[in-house]
Amino acid sequence: MMDGQVASRLDCRGLLCPIPIIKLAKAVKAMEVGAVVEMLATDPGSVPDIGAFEKQTGHRVLDRSESNGVFRFLVQRTK
Amino acid sequence: MTRVTGATDAPRDGREVQRRERETAVDDTVKRILYVQTSGMEAPERSATVFFLATAAAAIDIEVGIYFTQHGPTLLQRGAPEALHIKHGGAPLSHFMDQARDLGVRFYVCQPSLDLNELKLADLIEGVEMIGGAAFNNMALEADRVICF
Numbered sequence: 001m002m003d004g005q006v007a008s009r010l011d012c013r014g015l016l017c018p019i020p021i022i023k024l025a026k027a028v029k030a031m032e033v034g035a036v037v038e039m040l041a042t043d044p045g046s047v048p049d050i051g052a053f054e055k056q057t058g059h060r061v062l063d064r065s066e067s068n069g070v071f072r073f074l075v076q077r078t079k
Numbered sequence: 080m081t082r083v084t085g086a087t088d089a090p091r092d093g094r095e096v097q098r099r100e101r102e103t104a105v106d107d108t109v110k111r112i113l114y115v116q117t118s119g120m121e122a123p124e125r126s127a128t129v130f131f132l133a134t135a136a137a138a139i140d141i142e143v144g145i146y147f148t149q150h151g152p153t154l155l156q157r158g159a160p161e162a163l164h165i166k167h168g169g170a171p172l173s174h175f176m177d178q179a180r181d182l183g184v185r186f187y188v189c190q191p192s193l194d195l196n197e198l199k200l201a202d203l204i205e206g207v208e209m210i211g212g213a214a215f216n217n218m219a220l221e222a223d224r225v226i227c228f
Contacts (some may be wrong), residue, residue, distance in 0.1 A: 018135035018178075021135055021138045021139065022135075022178060022182065023139045025137075025138035025182070032199065053138070056110065056141060076151050
């Protein structure tokens with residue numbers, strides 16, 4: 001089962017809005033329901049953007065963290 | 080050939096199929112934003128934001144349309160998006176337009192706006208849809224928000 005496992009990784013470091021959110025949207029559409037994508041980004045706007053992504057799409061942000069200016073998000077496809 | 084919104088001609092590609100599916104599947108839970116773009120080739124610095132925001136909206140499952148009026152239709156002229164660079168050394172506008180359309184953002188114009196810029200629908204890039212003033216206002220009322228540039 002794919003559930004909860006990190007199915008793919010998305011390196012969006014150095015990319016500016018709206019590229020990270022576009023890549024995330026495409027990645028989530030391409031994976032199975034329940035699967036998780038790990039996304040790395042450096043644009044600080046990606047933090048509120050991930051929140052908007054979660055709110056509007058209904059997919060779940062399982063974890064969000066930051067280390068040395070790199071944001072890491074775990075996003076699960078829910079439907 | 081004049082493209083008519085809602086016509087029953089055969090879908091041409093995957094994007095068209097997705098559009099048709101969306102048109103037939105009425106879903107009140109879908110959020111809609113209608114953008115209005117009034118600047119055109121005369122103001123490169125005012126040309127790209129609408130595509131960035133429309134693309135970001137489409138990426139979070141918002142149904143998005145852009146209505147090009149006043150100088151806006153000049154951005155849709157065949158060959159124009161490839162020639163317009165917002166930032167020196169940056170990607171051409173066509174890159175950001177393609178990104179938007181790839182996620183299903185729809186482009187609309189009306190005849191008076193084309194006349195103003197001495198353009199015909201045939202002069203524009205593929206897939207631009209023709210609407211009228213009544214249809215625009217109806218789209219505005221059905222949208223959750225209308226944002227003008």
